[in-house]
Amino acid sequence: MRAAVYQGPGEIAVEEVPKPDIESPEDAVIRVTHTAVCGSDLWFYRGDSDREAGSRVGHEPMGIVEEVGDDVTSVAPGDRVIAPFAISCGECEFCRQGLYTSCVEDESWGSEANGGGQGEYVKCPFADGTLVRVPDRYADDEDVLESLLPLTDVMGTGHHAAVSAGVGEGDTAVVVGDGAVGLCGVLAAQRLGAERIIAMGHHEDRLELAAEFGATDTISARGDDAIERARDLTHGGANHVMECVGAASAMDSAIAIARPGGTVGYVGVPYGVEDGGLDVFTMFSDNITIRGGVAPVRAYAEELMADVLQGTLDPSPIFTKTVDLDGVPEGYAAMDDREAIKVLVKA
Amino acid sequence: MRAAVYQGPGEIAVEEVPKPDIESPEDAVIRVTHTAVCGSDLWFYRGDSDREAGSRVGHEPMGIVEEVGDDVTSVAPGDRVIAPFAISCGECEFCRQGLYTSCVEDESWGSEANGGGQGEYVKCPFADGTLVRVPDRYADDEDVLESLLPLTDVMGTGHHAAVSAGVGEGDTAVVVGDGAVGLCGVLAAQRLGAERIIAMGHHEDRLELAAEFGATDTISARGDDAIERARDLTHGGANHVMECVGAASAMDSAIAIARPGGTVGYVGVPYGVEDGGLDVFTMFSDNITIRGGVAPVRAYAEELMADVLQGTLDPSPIFTKTVDLDGVPEGYAAMDDREAIKVLVKA
Numbered sequence: 001m002r003a004a005v006y007q008g009p010g011e012i013a014v015e016e017v018p019k020p021d022i023e024s025p026e027d028a029v030i031r032v033t034h035t036a037v038c039g040s041d042l043w044f045y046r047g048d049s050d051r052e053a054g055s056r057v058g059h060e061p062m063g064i065v066e067e068v069g070d071d072v073t074s075v076a077p078g079d080r081v082i083a084p085f086a087i088s089c090g091e092c093e094f095c096r097q098g099l100y101t102s103c104v105e106d107e108s109w110g111s112e113a114n115g116g117g118q119g120e121y122v123k124c125p126f127a128d129g130t131l132v133r134v135p136d137r138y139a140d141d142e143d144v145l146e147s148l149l150p151l152t153d154v155m156g157t158g159h160h161a162a163v164s165a166g167v168g169e170g171d172t173a174v175v176v177g178d179g180a181v182g183l184c185g186v187l188a189a190q191r192l193g194a195e196r197i198i199a200m201g202h203h204e205d206r207l208e209l210a211a212e213f214g215a216t217d218t219i220s221a222r223g224d225d226a227i228e229r230a231r232d233l234t235h236g237g238a239n240h241v242m243e244c245v246g247a248a249s250a251m252d253s254a255i256a257i258a259r260p261g262g263t264v265g266y267v268g269v270p271y272g273v274e275d276g277g278l279d280v281f282t283m284f285s286d287n288i289t290i291r292g293g294v295a296p297v298r299a300y301a302e303e304l305m306a307d308v309l310q311g312t313l314d315p316s317p318i319f320t321k322t323v324d325l326d327g328v329p330e331g332y333a334a335m336d337d338r339e340a341i342k343v344l345v346k347a
Numbered sequence: 348m349r350a351a352v353y354q355g356p357g358e359i360a361v362e363e364v365p366k367p368d369i370e371s372p373e374d375a376v377i378r379v380t381h382t383a384v385c386g387s388d389l390w391f392y393r394g395d396s397d398r399e400a401g402s403r404v405g406h407e408p409m410g411i412v413e414e415v416g417d418d419v420t421s422v423a424p425g426d427r428v429i430a431p432f433a434i435s436c437g438e439c440e441f442c443r444q445g446l447y448t449s450c451v452e453d454e455s456w457g458s459e460a461n462g463g464g465q466g467e468y469v470k471c472p473f474a475d476g477t478l479v480r481v482p483d484r485y486a487d488d489e490d491v492l493e494s495l496l497p498l499t500d501v502m503g504t505g506h507h508a509a510v511s512a513g514v515g516e517g518d519t520a521v522v523v524g525d526g527a528v529g530l531c532g533v534l535a536a537q538r539l540g541a542e543r544i545i546a547m548g549h550h551e552d553r554l555e556l557a558a559e560f561g562a563t564d565t566i567s568a569r570g571d572d573a574i575e576r577a578r579d580l581t582h583g584g585a586n587h588v589m590e591c592v593g594a595a596s597a598m599d600s601a602i603a604i605a606r607p608g609g610t611v612g613y614v615g616v617p618y619g620v621e622d623g624g625l626d627v628f629t630m631f632s633d634n635i636t637i638r639g640g641v642a643p644v645r646a647y648a649e650e651l652m653a654d655v656l657q658g659t660l661d662p663s664p665i666f667t668k669t670v671d672l673d674g675v676p677e678g679y680a681a682m683d684d685r686e687a688i689k690v691l692v693k694a
Contacts, residue, residue: 094607094608097608099607099608099634101632101634102607102608102632102633102634251627260441260446260449261441261444261446261449266631269631270627270628270631273625273627273628278620278625278627280598280617280620280625281617281620283637283640284613284616284617284639284640284641285448285449285640285641286449286640287446287448287449287639287640287641287643288640289636289637289638289639290630290636290637290638291636291637291638292631292634292636293630293631293632293633293634293635294631294632294634296634
């Protein structure tokens with residue numbers, strides 16, 4: 001089969017690799033029909049994080065189940081499934097409480113045995129604990145499928161930011177970051193009933209999409225200027241701040257924007273935090289809670305899918321560029337150049 | 348009147364200073380009968396934090412109301428009162444929601460006008476919003492008074508750690524730190540129903556007191572060894588960790604001891620966090636919540652006082668040394684040398 005392979009910073013190639021096989025009775029092999037390039041893929045692509053050359057990439061697959069192991073009961077060949085970015089056994093202490101990202105099995109899509117999420121096929125270990133079946137009546141509806149694909153990662157992650165920040169009916173929420181996760185965070189805040197949603201970023205086109213997604217205010221600024229404007233709009237800070245970037249500067253902006261007693265829900269994979277650390281003094285003096293982390297999107301899949309299927313949630317506009325499998329390298333480049341918010345791959 | 352005055356690192360003097368006067372109709376002047384030296388006083392005493400030479404010190408006064416301004420309605424001359432370490436107006440947005448430490452008035456005991464908490468008299472601006480009256484029948488019961496005094500700071504702070512960490516009935520809690528706050532944290536966790544309380548520190552005498560206060564296990568170790576033992580005792584980490592020190596190393600220990608999905612309740616005034624920062628990567632990957640900050644002890648005073656008065660809560664054993672006002676410099680030295688856990692001052 002063909003799959004995207006990481007060659008080194010700035011280099012992704014689509015190559016012929018072995019097709020993954022059922023190895024355990026809990027496995028499923030999926031023929032990938034849709035997948036995506038993630039903002040977090042850019043860190044190794046840019047050389048900001050280490051990754052072994054020759055490793056498989058991608059972690060947001062959707063497709064048709066091709067084959068299942070003997071113990072798999074929740075999906076069958078022919079089923080349309082989406083696969084959260086984290087593989088989860090479904091049976092350990094953490095999976096049982098919905099914290100699928102802390103699954104003790106510690107499997108990932110990118111291993112050679114699993115084949116990566118950006119290829120023709122992918123193997124899912126722990127199929128029953130991981131995969132989410134799409135009801136048959138929607139299984140070939142292309143519009144629905146493109147709206148469901150973000151549930152594998154960014155939509156669940158934006159939702160985790162909102163839930164972690166405690167966003168509820170009538171609240172004011174500030175969303176720090178206008179990438180795909182921040183935009184999904186706006187959708188999530190609106191879905192949870194926030195009355196005022198202030199989206200912060202510095203890309204006009206993305207902030208326009210934030211407004212379409214339900215942001216009542218947008219702030220296009222950086223650093224102290226952005227903080228000041230958010231604090232002005234909220235008369236001194238918001239009780240619910242969603243950090244959707246991960247950079248130390250974004251975390252500190254989020255803390256600075258939080259009202260005393262407020263909560264920062266954070267979901268951006270941390271980077272740059274080793275040097276500066278968080279502004280613990282402000283956290284301390286203002287009793288600001290920091291809650292969140294890597295999003296257990298599996299826990300949110302059914303709830304969000306129900307809304308997509310009934311037509312009240314549609315994150316698909318974050319896909320501003322579509323490529324085929326051969327176009328994956330071009331997709332990485334487009335996201336790296338910020339030409340695309342998020343790239344959809346139709347395999 | 349006479350009061351303790353900070354002279355510079357290592358130097359506290361008891362000097363003649365002007366007695367504070369009623370200046371606003373919301374003021375009260377209190378004749379201090381009991382006060383204390385706080386672990387946080389040691390930071391300027393040790394030169395670890397800046398403080399102006401000549402400034403008044405102390406922030407945990409208890410005493411008898413001497414005089415009140417015309418608008419004061421909740422206390423009257425002759426009343427026995429305790430005064431939380433943070434002054435609060437009782438009327439602003441934050442006071443009304445119980446976050447008294449974020450009071451917009453930003454007053455402190457240590458100002459020259461207020462006179463400091465370690466002197467013969469102290470002025471309380473916003474008496475109605477700050478002072479807590481002790482019922483008359485207990486107003487001269489020395490045992491009760493010594494048990495109530497910690498409610499001005501360390502007992503409320505330990506309670507805030509427990510509340511912030513989400514400690515409840517049947518829980519396992521780890522308390523990081525065996526100082527006065529950590530010990531009060533053990534009392535608080537027990538009071539909130541924790542079934543297992545693991546106290547961590549490195550002073551045998553303090554850990555013995557922790558056991559008397561309800562700790563079911565004690566760990567006398569530092570660094571990685573302490574973390575490993577706590578993780579062993581909890582089979583991989585506790586859902587509720589109370590950070591009662593403030594040092595960056597203690598925060599990182601607390602994060603390392605938290606179970607995935609768990610919460611660190613932190614109340615130690617941060618120090619050393621500028622350099623290293625928190626271990627945000629572990630927080631992120633394990634979805635660990637960081638909640639807490641400077642404790643709004645005023646919010647907890649009535650609830651904790653009720654338990655002291657009915658005899659089910661007694662933090663007074665943390666006072667292992669008693670001095671009079673002239674003995675305040677000796678009290679600082681004893682705490683600095685770790686000869687005393689906490690020093691009671693009978694003025």
